[in-house]
Amino acid sequence: MASVMERAALTRIDAIRMTSDERRNAFAQHLTPPETARLAVSMFSELSADQLFVRCLDLGAGTGMLSVALYDRYDGHIELLDAVEADPVLATICDAELATIGVPHELFQEDALVGTPDKLYDRIILNPPYKKMAASDIRQSILPCRSANLYSAFMAVGLSRLAAGGELVAIVPRSWMNGDYFRSFREYALGNFSLDAIHVYGSRSEVFSDTKVLQETMLVHFSKRKQIERIVVSQSVDKDGEIVRTSYHPQELIDPKELVVRIAPEDANGLSETIASLGLCPSTGKVVDFRNRERIFEERPEGDDIFPMIYAGNFHNGELEHPLRIGKPQWYQAKTKDLKALRQLIKPGAYVAVKRFSAKEERRRVVAYPLVLTGDVALENHVNFIHAGIPRNVVPLRSVELARGLSMWLNTTYLDTWFRGVSGSTQVNAGDIKAMPCPSLEKLEEVGLIWRADMGQEEIDRICKTLVQN
Numbered sequence: 001m002a003s004v005m006e007r008a009a010l011t012r013i014d015a016i017r018m019t020s021d022e023r024r025n026a027f028a029q030h031l032t033p034p035e036t037a038r039l040a041v042s043m044f045s046e047l048s049a050d051q052l053f054v055r056c057l058d059l060g061a062g063t064g065m066l067s068v069a070l071y072d073r074y075d076g077h078i079e080l081l082d083a084v085e086a087d088p089v090l091a092t093i094c095d096a097e098l099a100t101i102g103v104p105h106e107l108f109q110e111d112a113l114v115g116t117p118d119k120l121y122d123r124i125i126l127n128p129p130y131k132k133m134a135a136s137d138i139r140q141s142i143l144p145c146r147s148a149n150l151y152s153a154f155m156a157v158g159l160s161r162l163a164a165g166g167e168l169v170a171i172v173p174r175s176w177m178n179g180d181y182f183r184s185f186r187e188y189a190l191g192n193f194s195l196d197a198i199h200v201y202g203s204r205s206e207v208f209s210d211t212k213v214l215q216e217t218m219l220v221h222f223s224k225r226k227q228i229e230r231i232v233v234s235q236s237v238d239k240d241g242e243i244v245r246t247s248y249h250p251q252e253l254i255d256p257k258e259l260v261v262r263i264a265p266e267d268a269n270g271l272s273e274t275i276a277s278l279g280l281c282p283s284t285g286k287v288v289d290f291r292n293r294e295r296i297f298e299e300r301p302e303g304d305d306i307f308p309m310i311y312a313g314n315f316h317n318g319e320l321e322h323p324l325r326i327g328k329p330q331w332y333q334a335k336t337k338d339l340k341a342l343r344q345l346i347k348p349g350a351y352v353a354v355k356r357f358s359a360k361e362e363r364r365r366v367v368a369y370p371l372v373l374t375g376d377v378a379l380e381n382h383v384n385f386i387h388a389g390i391p392r393n394v395v396p397l398r399s400v401e402l403a404r405g406l407s408m409w410l411n412t413t414y415l416d417t418w419f420r421g422v423s424g425s426t427q428v429n430a431g432d433i434k435a436m437p438c439p440s441l442e443k444l445e446e447v448g449l450i451w452r453a454d455m456g457q458e459e460i461d462r463i464c465k466t467l468v469q470n
C-alpha cells in the first residue's frame with residue numbers, strides 16, 4: 001500500500017497537470033515536492049514528554065502536501081489540523097486528502113490574511129504564495145506588520161498564531177532577510193520570536209524545478225520563545241543530497257542595527273563602512289523604455305536635443321560602449337519644453353553603473369562598470385547608478401578614479417560572496433547597494449588609478465585584496 005506521502009505526491013502531480021498556467025499564476029501555486037515537505041517538517045522539535053498532542057495549522061495548504069507531511073511526522077499525536085486555502089478547487093482536493101488519511105482536520109476556504117482562525121497552534125507550516133502586496137492593500141491594516149509581499153504577510157499571520165513554545169516552519173524566498181521592503185516584517189519577527197534555524201539550497205531553481213520557480217528558496221524555523229543561543233544553518237547542495245549543518249550565535253547572523261539576517265557570519269575582514277555611510281547614493285536608471293516610446297529612436301534623428309540612451313547591454317568588455325548594436329534603440333530625445341524628458345537625463349560626470357539583474361549564467365550577481373560621462377545621457381531602468389547626491393538630486397562622484405576603484409571593488413569575489421550571503425535574489429536593488437560594505441573613498445581612488453577595462457577576475461581580486469586587509 002502506498003504511504004501517505006506517496007499518495008500526496010500523486011495528488012500533487014495530478015493537480016499540477018490539471019492547473020492552467022493562468023490559474024497557477026493567479027494563486028501563485030507552486031506545490032511543494034515531497035522531499036522538501038519532509039525536510040520542512042523535520043525542522044520541528046520532537047514532542048516533549050508532557051506533550052501528547054499538537055494543534056497544527058497549514059496556511060495556503062494547496063493539495064495538502066505539507067499537512068500530510070505533518071501528519072506523517074506526528075502520526076497519532078495531532079489534536080487538530082486546520083488548513084486554509086483560497087482556491088476552491090485545491091481546497092476541495094486538500095479536504096479529501098486529509099479525510100482519506102483520517103487526520104482530525106478542518107478546511108477553511110478563505111483568504112489566509114483575513115480568514116485564518118483566531119486560535120493558537122503548536123506547529124504551523126506554510127509554503128505561502130509569492131506575490132507583491134501593495135502598500136495600499138486594505139488587508140495591510142489587519143496584519144501584525146506591514147508587508148511588501150504576500151509571503152511575508154502569511155509568515156506574519158502564522159507567527160501571530162503561535163502558542164507559547166509553538167513552532168513555525170516556512171518555505172520562502174530569501175528576500176525577507178535584508179532590504180527596506182521587509183524591514184517591518186523583520187522587526188516583528190526578530191523582535192517577538194526566536195529565529196531557530198535556516199536551511200538554504202545550493203542552486204536557484206531546484207526545489208520547485210517542476211513548476212518553474214526561479215526564486216532562491218529557503219526553509220526557516222521560528223518559535224515563540226526568547227531568542228535561542230545557537231541558530232542552526234544547514235545547506236543542501238541538491239534536492240536529495242547531503243546536508244551540512246553549522247550553528248552560530250545570533251549576533252553573528254543578525255545585524256541589530258540594520259536588522260539584516262545573514263546565512264553566514266561576516267568575513268573576518270568585515271569592513272565597517274557601507275556605500276551609504278560613505279555618503280554615496282544608489283539610484284535606479286530613470287528611463288523606463290516602454291513608457292518613453294515616443295522619445296527613443298533606433299537611428300539618431302537630426303537635432304541637438306538628442307542624447308545617448310544607455311541600456312545594461314551597452315556595458316561591454318568592462319566599459320560603456322555607445323552606440324552599440326544590442327537590438328535596443330540607442331537615442332533619446334529630450335525637447336527643450338519636455339521637462340519630464342529633461343529630468344530623466346543624467347548630467348556629465350563620473351558614476352558607477354550596477355546592473356539590476358544578473359543573467360543565470362553570469363558568474364557574479366553584482367556586475368559594475370565605471371560610468372564616465374562627457375555629456376548628458378538617458379539611463380534605462382534596468383541599471384542602477386551610484387552618485388554622491390541624494391535620490392532627488394544626482395551629484396557626480398568626486399573623481400573618475402573613485403568611479404573606477406568603486407566599480408572594481410563591487411566586481412570582487414569578496415563583495416559577490418557577501419551579497420549572496422545576505423540576498424536570495426538575483427536582483428540587485430538600490431537598497432541592497434546602500435548596505436554593501438565598502439573601503440574608504442581614498443583607498444578606492446588609489447586602486448582606481450590602476451583600473452583597466454580588460455581586467456580579469458583574478459587581477460581584480462588580487463588588487464582589491466589590499467582593501468580588506470586589516
Ligand SMILES: C[S@@+](CC[C@H](N)C(=O)[O-])C[C@H]1O[C@@H](n2cnc3c(N)ncnc32)[C@H](O)[C@@H]1O
Nearest residue numbers: 027030031032060061062086087111112127129
Ligand atoms: C506556493 S503554494 C503552496 C501550496 C501548498 N502549501 C504546498 O506546499 O504544496 C501557495 C498556496 O496558497 C494559496 N493561496 C494563494 N493566495 C492565498 C490567499 N490569499 N489565502 C489562502 N491561500 C492562498 C494558493 O492557491 C496555493 O495553493
